[in-house]
Amino acid sequence: MQRKKLLSVCVAMALSSQTWAADTSIPDSTEKTRKSSKITCPANIHSLSKEQLENLSAECRENKDSAVLPWAAAGLAAVATGIAIYTLSDDDNHHHNNSPVPDDGGDTPVPPDDGGDTPVPDDGGDTPVPPDDGGDTPVPPDDGGDTPVPPDDGGDTPVPPDDGGDTPVKHNPVVYKNGVTWDQDAKTVKIRETTFTYSQNADGSYTLTAPEGKETIVKSWTVHDDSNTVVFDGVNTSGGITWSYDDDGLIHITKEAGVVVDGTTGNAIEFGNAIITDQGGNTALNGGTVMTVDGDNISLNNDGKTTAIGEGSVVGILTGDNITINNNGETEVDGGTAVIINGDNTKLNTAGDSTITNGGTGSLINGDNARVDNQGTMSVDGENSTGSKIVGDGATIKQEGDLYVSGGAHGIDVDGNDTFVSNKGNITVIEDNSIGMLLDGDGVSVINMGDLNVGQAAAGENAIGIQIDGDNATFVNVGDISATNAGTGVSVAGDKANISLAGGLDVGDFSTGLDVSGNNNNMTLATYELNVTGQKATGVNVSGDGNTIEIAGSILVDKDQKADNAQPYFFNPSTGVNISGDNNDVTLDGQLTVVADSKTTSRSYASYDGAQEHIAGIVIAGDDNTFTLNGGVHFVGEKNVMDDGSKPSASRRGIGDTPLINVDGHSPVYLNGESTISGEFPLGFENLIQLSHGAELEIGADATFDMSDVDSFTYYYRVALSTISIDSGAKATNNGEVELKNIGFAAAWNKDSTVINNGSIGLAMYDFGTDPAPKVFDVEYGGIGVNNGTMTTKMMNQHSVLNYPAEWNLSDGTSFNNKALGLTGMLASYSSSILNGETGIIDMYGRGSVGMLAIDKSTADNEGQITLDTLWVDENDETSLRNNVANSTAKDFGVGMASGTDAYNGALTKATATNHENGVITVYNAGAGMAAYGNTNTVINQGTINLEKNENYNDSLGVNKLVGMAVYHEGTAINDQTGVININAENGQAFYNDGTGLIINYGTICTFGVC
Known part of the structure; x- marks a missing residue:
């Protein structure tokens, strides 16, 4: 600002009793x-x-x-x-x-x-x-x-x-x-x-x-005398105002009487280097202006009440640099403006409480390097109302008192670069378009030590606690942030921001806790809790490229199903963290927990038993993003928590969309730590981790994934389910230890979608309901499955083995034998491929087990070991085998490798399962080493098939129950030149043909060591 020329000091001294202006005459x-x-x-x-x-x-x-x-x-x-x-x-x-x-x-x-x-x-x-x-x-x-x-x-x-x-x-x-x-x-x-x-x-x-x-x-x-100065004390001619002139050449003015200006403009004061003390208060009404001051180095101490009522009403307009206002009195603004300051280096200290309504403004500062300290409580209400407005660079704001903003108002509004804000008070923002702090400019820094509550008391749209628009911003939060009713706790729009949240973050209905848009931002969320409990809510939303997000605390996503609005928004997901853009780096060191509620109804044939809500943990869209979870993921099921869930359950939608992790794009995801699935799932679940369009999941070597605390799991009228969904060229690799119940590990669909196991995967099937058994790997439509680790399946309850057509008059086109349906290790169907590598081990226990299965132009290749113990029964199993389960041939007990299917829609064609030269298939007691079902479906043995018996052997089973290679329904079996079939059980036999198929033997048959 240009410094103003010092004008008549008499204007300051000769003040009237009714305005801040000098007397122009004496009576x-x-x-x-x-x-x-x-x-x-x-x-x-x-x-x-x-x-x-x-x-x-x-x-x-x-x-x-x-x-x-x-x-x-x-x-x-x-x-x-x-x-x-x-x-x-x-x-x-x-x-x-x-x-x-x-x-x-x-x-x-x-x-x-x-x-x-x-x-x-x-x-x-x-x-x-x-x-x-x-x-x-x-x-x-x-x-x-x-x-x-x-x-x-x-x-x-x-x-x-x-x-x-x-x-x-x-x-x-x-x-x-x-x-x-x-x-x-x-x-x-x-x-x-x-x-x-x-x-x-x-x-x-x-x-x-x-x-x-x-x-x-x-x-x-x-x-x-020592300083060669002279000081004066005086009064204005009409009384009510005293003045003095001090050793430093400053004018001190004290006004004792109150001033009311109604629709008029007070006289101007043109001087500088003055200290003004107002003890009487000022009131501007109906567009009036109490005082205008033009000069530098002004200090105004206000001990009285400041009131501006009516549009255009202004108590004070001060123009000049180095102006200081100490406001110790109350401020009431209704449509007007308390003070306007035009100049640099302004200091505004407010100790009194302020109330601003109906489009009014508490203070407006136009200039650089402003300093604002608000210790009082500020309440701002109404569209276009603003508590403190600053237009200029280098502003510093200390908000020590509480701030309450409503009705579309702005509490603190700064338009300029290099703003610094420190907030110790609590900020409450409610109703449409209200903003607690709006900071527009580059280089903004905010430290929030108070609590931030957005939308708590009333519903609204786009209420925001703190909004920063500009690059190179810094936001540090140690207070708690709560947003609900369509509010946003903190919004940052710009590049290269540094954001740190250390308090709690609680997000309610239709709201977002932290919303960041821009590139190359750095975010650290060390929250002691990040809870998303509202309907259609998002904890953290980040859009842009090159952002780095580190989440040290834990995240809970659990929609409140006891809320009044839970039913209409049952199928609208809430999300913990949502990230869109490229080259973003996200790390979650805490735990991610997602809770899903299922609403059930009475069973109806060929219909789902109810509906499960939609909910999500972390969603990432874009390429070259990196996501690391070090604290594991946790999925918790609930049943019928909603008081009245009749409408959702009546929809019978079945399993909901409940991804803990959803990654869409060429981006890697690293899952470490302990992950769990627990609770009740009366409708089941699936696709907890969703990967698409080149996304990659890697489960770390020290990671665990456990389902041991699942109390119920049924999925009536659903085909077999998988925990991980891999689509459109995505990839999932397990290097850790996974233990599952009644649900497969991964389903890889479409060309080049790949699932790999380098660790260990266990799948146990319990008798939770009349549901078809799943596959550990389900690879379809051009997908790829590879096992280099250990894969173990167990039929924990005999009663869980199904004759699917007999039970429901249904069949599963991805199962080999629907009449004795148990667990499947690896499935390839519809032009897909699976491989059990040289280090791969597939161990299967219980009836109806199939190690590897190829269907419809797919291939299954074994270079490792496959072992079946089909008569194994868990020592704690108190159930019995269903009477309708088939038991006439070897395939009704289990198969090491198979091709084709006995589903209603046909065996399909040109599927091939090959046991390579280094591959070993061992079958204990009953079952087939390899079996083909259907015309042009083939099994080839180039390795070794062992028929053995153990403590579970039952000599009453009869013939054709333990077979090296078998063909059904015009299938083909080839024991190649390097193929060996070792028979070490009395009931064992090298081949079985139902009379429709083709068996070719170029290899070796050995019986009890005699070849």
Whole structure:
């Protein structure tokens, strides 16, 4: 801002009692009284005889001892001795005197031709004797002696009052260091750049008159000799305002009376270097303006109440640099503006409470480097209302009091770069488009130590606690953030921001806790809790490229199904973290927990038993993003938590969309730590981890995934399910330890979608319901499955083995034998491929097990080991095999490798299962090493098939129950040249043909070691 020229200081001094403006006139009656009461005294009182002194009026006699003033003393000190030597009437240290202006018309001090050593009468010496000495020899008025000379003596000493001597005394102006110049001869005093004339009043005070005629009263003064400064104390002519001028050249103004301006504009104050104290308060009504101040270095201390009511009403407009306002009183604004400050380096300190409504503004600062400290409570309500508005760079804001914003208002609004905000108070924001803090500019820094509550008390749209629009922002939060009713806790739009959340984050209905849009932002969420409990809510939303997000705390996503609005939003997901963009790096060191509720209804044939809600943990869309979860994921099932879930359950939608992790794009996901699935799943679940369009999941070597605490799991009228969904070229790799119940590990669909196991995967099937058993790997439509680790399946309850057609008149086109349906290790169907590598181990326990299965133009290749123990029964199993389960042939017990299917829609064609030269298939007690079902479906043995028996052997099973290679329904089996079939059980046989198929043997058959 340009510095304003210092104008008339009289404007500050001569203040009226009704406005912050100087009086422009004095009432005629007052002036006449002053003129009529003025008494003229002799100029040279010290030269009068005793008799003459006795005849003086009382006023003149009172002035006799005070006629030599401190200004004269200081002036003579500067001109002559440099020391003020006069003792003033009020004290002995050259301080207060109530008659500040000298009587400059006399010959005293020193007469021009005196020559004597002692110019002051009655100085205590013997010579000369002053007229009023009081000694033994009084001097009569007409004494003709030489000492002292009578008043009419005609001599040179002392000069009589009417002396007409040829040599008058010339006084040089006295200049003080605090901007004051006193000219005794001209009877003027110059303060700063304004020259006043002065005149004495009857009460001993003096009136200063500015060139434009404005006046003020001087009541007292102080001369400080050491600093060569002079200070004044005064009042305005109408009373109610006091003023002073200090050693530093500052004007101090104190207003005691209140001011009300209704529809008018107060007079302007044009000065700088002033301190104003307002004790009476100010009110602007109906477009009125109480005061305008134009000048630099202004300090305004407001102890009264500030009120601005009506559009356009303004209490104060201050223009200048280095303006400081200390507001200790209350502020009430209804449609108006409390204060407008135009200038740089403004300081606004507010200790009182503020209420701003109906489009009003508490304070508006236009300028750079503003400093705002709000210690009081601020309540801002209504569209276009603003508590504190700053337009300029380098602002610093300390919000120590609570801030309440509603009705579309803005609490704090800053438009400028390099803003710094520190908040200790609690911020509450409710209703449509309300914003607690709006910071628009680059380089903004915010430290929030208070709690931030958005949307708690009322519903609304787009209420925001803190909004930062600009690049290179810094946001540090240690308070708790709560957002609900379509609110947003914190919104940051810009690039290269640094964001840290250390408090709690609680997100309710339709709301977002943290919303960040932009590129190359760094975010650290060290929250002790991040809870998403509302409907259609999002904990953290990040959109942009190159962002880094580190989440140290845990995340809970659990929609409140007890809420009144839970039913209509049952199928609308809430999300913990949502990220869209490329090259983002996300790390979650805490735990991710997602809770899903299922609403059930009565069973109906060929219909789902109810519906499960939609909910999500972390969703990432884009390429080259990296997501690392070190604390594991946790999925918790609930049953019928909603008080009235009749509508969702009646929809019978079945399993909901419940991804803990959803990654869409060429991005890797690393899952470490302990992951669990627990609770009740009366409708089942599937696809807890969803990968698509090139996404990659890697489960770490030390990671675990456990389902041991699942209490119920049924999925009536559903095909077999998988925990991980891999689609459109995505990939999942397990290097850890996975233990599942009644659900497969992964389903890889479409070309180049891949699932790989390098660790261990266990799948146990319990009798939770009449559901078809799943596959550990389900690879379809061009997918790829590879096992380099250990895969173990167990039929924990015999009753879980199904004759699917007999039970439900249904069949599963991805199962080999629907009449004795158990677990499948690896499935490839519809032009897909699966491989059990050289280090791969597939161990299967229980009835109906199939190690590897190829269907419809798919291939299954074994280079490792496949082992079946089909008669194994868990020692804790208290169930029995269903009576309708098939048991006539070897395939009804289990198969190591198979091709084709007995489903209703046909066996399909050209599927091939090959046991390679290093591959080993071992079958205990019952089952087939390899089996083909359907025309053009083939099994090939180039490796080893072992038929064994163990402690589970049952010799009552009869023939055709333990077979090396078998064909059904026109299938083909080839024991190749390197193929070996070892028979080490009494009921074992090399081949079985139902009479429709083809068996070709180029290999070796060995019975009990004899080949």
